[in-house]
Every structure is written in structure tokens, then in C-alpha cells.
Amino acid sequence: MNGAADLGGMMGFGPVDDEPEFPKFHNAWEERVLGIIVALGACGQWNLDQSRSARESMPPATYLSIPYYQIWLEAAITLMRARGMVTDEELRSGQQLIDPIAVKATLHPENVQKVLYTGGPVDRPEQGEPAFKAGDTVVTLNSNPTTHTRLPRYARDKIGEIERIHGFHVFPDDNALGIGENPTWLYKVRFSAQTLWGEDKNPNDTITLDLWEPYLRALE
Amino acid sequence: MPHDHSDGPEHSHLSDIDARVRALESLLSEKGYIDSAAVDEIVDTYQTKIGPRNGAHVVAKSWTDPEFRNWLERDATAAIHSLGYTSRQGEHMQALFNSDQVHHLVVCTLCSCYPWSVLGLPPTWYKSPPFRSRAVIDPRGVLQDFGINIPDDVSVEVHDSTAEMRYIVIPERPTGTDDWSEDALSKLVTRNAMIGTGFALSPAEVS
Numbered sequence: 001m002n003g004a005a006d007l008g009g010m011m012g013f014g015p016v017d018d019e020p021e022f023p024k025f026h027n028a029w030e031e032r033v034l035g036i037i038v039a040l041g042a043c044g045q046w047n048l049d050q051s052r053s054a055r056e057s058m059p060p061a062t063y064l065s066i067p068y069y070q071i072w073l074e075a076a077i078t079l080m081r082a083r084g085m086v087t088d089e090e091l092r093s094g095q096q097l098i099d100p101i102a103v104k105a106t107l108h109p110e111n112v113q114k115v116l117y118t119g120g121p122v123d124r125p126e127q128g129e130p131a132f133k134a135g136d137t138v139v140t141l142n143s144n145p146t147t148h149t150r151l152p153r154y155a156r157d158k159i160g161e162i163e164r165i166h167g168f169h170v171f172p173d174d175n176a177l178g179i180g181e182n183p184t185w186l187y188k189v190r191f192s193a194q195t196l197w198g199e200d201k202n203p204n205d206t207i208t209l210d211l212w213e214p215y216l217r218a219l220e
Numbered sequence: 221m222p223h224d225h226s227d228g229p230e231h232s233h234l235s236d237i238d239a240r241v242r243a244l245e246s247l248l249s250e251k252g253y254i255d256s257a258a259v260d261e262i263v264d265t266y267q268t269k270i271g272p273r274n275g276a277h278v279v280a281k282s283w284t285d286p287e288f289r290n291w292l293e294r295d296a297t298a299a300i301h302s303l304g305y306t307s308r309q310g311e312h313m314q315a316l317f318n319s320d321q322v323h324h325l326v327v328c329t330l331c332s333c334y335p336w337s338v339l340g341l342p343p344t345w346y347k348s349p350p351f352r353s354r355a356v357i358d359p360r361g362v363l364q365d366f367g368i369n370i371p372d373d374v375s376v377e378v379h380d381s382t383a384e385m386r387y388i389v390i391p392e393r394p395t396g397t398d399d400w401s402e403d404a405l406s407k408l409v410t411r412n413a414m415i416g417t418g419f420a421l422s423p424a425e426v427s
Binding site: 005006007008009010011013014015016017018019021024025026027028029031032033034035036038039040043052055056064068070073077085086090091093094095096100103106107108109111112113116117118119120121122123150151152154155166167169170172186188193196197202204205206207208209210211212 | 237238240241242243244245246247248250251252253254255257258259260261262263265266267270271272306307308309310311312314329330331332337340341343344345347348349350351352353354355356357359360362365366372373374375376377378379380381382383384385411412417
């Protein structure tokens, strides 16, 4: 969707403020949100792409005005409410008023290291042959889906070159809708800065994006 | 810091968030969805165990061990995992090698994708609109915000992390470090150097 999360190329946000490595968190609630969100993953009630979709679906003015960990917080609450895990009344009172729903698992401290170090790979057994190879010229889809996509606005309907095949990965547009992982070929695609942004850009500069096969067409 | 609202008009707003998060954690614990001791363990892991020192090890090893560097070029995921850095948000890795011809910069314009396994949690600026909006359209301007000027004849290659591939920049090895050990070299490698918003430190900068 064309939400506020799709920020590439927007202007007016001002300079980037560097910060040191420590502190890692700027408010106590931020570290609790990080931990809660990671822990909730074990419940198995949503996938990665559904959580991203929930974050980018909030009203643009809200998305742009709250701290990043609050974006995570609000999106998690949206997902939990939609699944009947919590109610508004419970969120207001902080106390259980209805029975919990059945979840896949609860993450306990003795399993945290194993879960963190196992990760969640998204590559799947390859099926069929990739449509493109390194060096092929492709054009990206001109499309404005109202649902989740990882093809940013700034890279739609643009000509690029396949740099490499990353592998066979879960397709986020479908996974976010809960209609299956539908894995497909993932490519690294290189675009010149001039193609994306205009002739006044440095001809030596490029931008690469990681794009799935359904986003790409052979250049006729 | 943009989010250091220790006082001022937003103070009550953030206090409200603090109370909401405490109520939420209590509710989710009562309902059995989370265990607060696991939340503590996750926070502690990212405060103290998983951070840019992991990536600095990868970089320093690539500077001293040609075989490892070659492996990193061919299969960064396997090479990095071989050092034990297998944690989440590092499942699929690619290393980007800076040279006198090219300078790499990593961004996620759509959210906050970042190689947690080797760099830990991203800094606030990495997740915020000024960096995410400008890194792709004006990378040289962003680099200037970090005090870096890249000559016009050197390519700037920006990598927008739109999928689950995670990127680590391998900065150039500083001059004057020929006889340095891997351990000493790793102290020259900063978080920003591995995002592409910095260079490795010179020996003079750490002495």
C-alpha cells in the first residue's frame, strides 16, 4: 500500500542526527516493547509480513509522529485485538476479563537463546527455474496495491539490471494476506540513480533493491 | 536525541506510554501469552551480547584472513554463521566491500531491516524518516551529515533492504595497520562503518 512507511525519496525531514552505540534504548518502555514483541512471536498468531503490514497501515500522520518502538506497539495491539487475544476493556484496565485464546507456545526464559539463535529463515526449496539471470534487463511493475508490498513507489515502472539471484524466498505480498507463503525467486536488481531520480544525479551512483519475480518483467 | 523527552510538552504523553506498556505487559503475562522473565532475557541479550562487536570481528577477520574474505564474498551467510553469529535478522547475509572505486551504504526505506546478528539493534536514526527518505535520493548528502565526502568519481552504491537479505559493509582497512592483530583491528571497526555512514578508524583515532 502507498502508506507513510514507504519513505524513499520524500523530502523535508531535515538532517540525520547520528547517535552513539549506547544507550541502546532511550526510554524504559522501549526495551519492554522490544522484548514483548519478540516474545509474542512465539504465540504464532501472525507472520513477519502481517506484522509489517499492520505497522505500515496506520494513518500516515500517526506513523510519522510517534517513536519507532511505539509503531511496533500500536501494530501489535491492532493484531492482538483482531485475533481476539485482548479486548479494549482489558487494555484499559490492564486486567484479564475474557479467557485467553489458544496460542502455539509461550516463550519462557530457558528457550530465549535457542529461539534467537535459530532465527527464521525465509528461503524455501527451489521449484522450477528462475525467469531471469544476472545481466538481464528488467522493468518493474507499475502497480499500486492497496495491500502489503515490498516494491517501493520510487522503484515502480523502472528499468534495472539483474545483479544476482538471491534464492527462492517467501513472497511477502501473499504471506501478509495469509494466503500462503507462495515462495518465488528473489533477485538483487540494480538501478542507476539517474533512472530513478533524474539526469542531475551522479552517473556513477546506483541503488539496488531485492525484488521478487512477480515484481519484474523482461524488457520487450 | 530526537526522542529524549525528559521534560517539555511531550512528557505526559510519554509517561502515558510508559503506563500503557506496563499495563500491557501485565495483561499479556496474566493471559499467558508472554513470560516477563523471557522479556528480560531478550532485552539483556540485545543490551549486552548481540551488537556491533560481532560485525567488527567479521570485518577484522576479512582483513587478516584471505580465505575467510573469499568465503565472505561467495557465501556471507555461511562465513558469518561459522563465527557463531547465527541469530535472527542475519539468516540471509551479503557482505559489501568498499574500495577506492565504490562506497556502499545500507538502508531500509520501508521499515527498519538491519543485520541484528552482527550489528545488534539499529540506532534511532536508521529507523527514522530523515535517513530512510534521503538515503536513496541523496546518499551523498546523507553521508555529509556524517562528515563524509565521497569524490564524484567514486561510485556510491545504496542497498535498499526490501527483502530478508541483510547487508554488512566491509570498510577499507586503514593504512598503517599492516602488523596489527585481528583483535586490535576489530577495535577500529565502528557500527557506522558497517552501515556505510562511516569509515574504519585510523590508528591515530584509537591511540
